[in-house]
Amino acid sequence: MEIFSDNIALAIRRLRKMNDLENRVEERTEELQGAYEELKKANKLKDQVMGMATHELRTPLTSIKGYVDYIRSGGAGKVPEEIDELLKIVERNSKRLQKLTDDMLDQQRLETGTLEMEMEYTDVVELIEEAKEEIKPVLREKGQKLSLDIENTPKCKLEPTRISQVLINLLTNASKYSPRETEIKLKVKENSDKVIIKVIDEGIGLCDEDLDKLFKPFPHIEKPAEYTNGIGLGLTISRDFVELHGGEMWAESQGVGRGSTFIFTLPVPYHTENDA
Numbered sequence: 001m002e003i004f005s006d007n008i009a010l011a012i013r014r015l016r017k018m019n020d021l022e023n024r025v026e027e028r029t030e031e032l033q034g035a036y037e038e039l040k041k042a043n044k045l046k047d048q049v050m051g052m053a054t055h056e057l058r059t060p061l062t063s064i065k066g067y068v069d070y071i072r073s074g075g076a077g078k079v080p081e082e083i084d085e086l087l088k089i090v091e092r093n094s095k096r097l098q099k100l101t102d103d104m105l106d107q108q109r110l111e112t113g114t115l116e117m118e119m120e121y122t123d124v125v126e127l128i129e130e131a132k133e134e135i136k137p138v139l140r141e142k143g144q145k146l147s148l149d150i151e152n153t154p155k156c157k158l159e160p161t162r163i164s165q166v167l168i169n170l171l172t173n174a175s176k177y178s179p180r181e182t183e184i185k186l187k188v189k190e191n192s193d194k195v196i197i198k199v200i201d202e203g204i205g206l207c208d209e210d211l212d213k214l215f216k217p218f219p220h221i222e223k224p225a226e227y228t229n230g231i232g233l234g235l236t237i238s239r240d241f242v243e244l245h246g247g248e249m250w251a252e253s254q255g256v257g258r259g260s261t262f263i264f265t266l267p268v269p270y271h272t273e274n275d276a
Helices: 002-072 081-112 124-142 160-176 208-213 234-244
Strands: 120-122 145-150 156-158 183-191 194-200 249-252 261-267
Touching: 002 081, 081 234, 120 124, 120 160, 124 145, 124 160, 124 183, 124 194, 156 160, 156 261, 160 183, 160 194, 160 234, 160 261, 234 249, 234 261
Parallel strands: 145 183
Antiparallel strands: 120 156, 183 194, 194 261, 249 261
């Protein structure tokens, strides 16, 4: 009888402990839920602030660019050479700010799932040729050369504007982080079910630690003083665009000072537009 009573008492103590544990779990769950709701509110506020800030920046930037174009074209009369040089600086910095606001808006749309994509069958080589023309002034300024090695590739179903954005971003970075009078190579080939695009530079290179964080938003990567730093969204956005197309993006480097290779893939559709 005494043993039975002891067992009953032990079972009651265990039940009380279980109840205490359940109560603590419930309290902790409520705390976590509250923290999660606060985080959602903060994230929503961040999106609202970023959206308003970028939209507020775009309007004056458009106006500045318009006036600079007008003055440089002679619309307000002949522009002295020294003034034209100053206007070039304004124009260059306006473009940098324009890219920054575009990147911030794209990042916001990607995070909120509101980015619109209009997919169509597109010749990737045509996009590359267009990107080559757009990047020419940047390359000319540093005396760099862009060489193309392109195999015949089928059309891919993609959003031309976004893939063009990826190409221009990779080529711009290759130029920005490479010395003067170096060569940048762009290679394209088809490999069974995908098109592989590589941008190879002779630039500052990357260590393993930097490769791991390269595609994260706002990565802190040490660079030599002579190379300018960006805000750190371009590669993140580029990879997100590629992944939205069902592709992949990554980077390779033999180490600091030994150049880098940025690679992305695009899936080849089983059926082309001519098969439909």
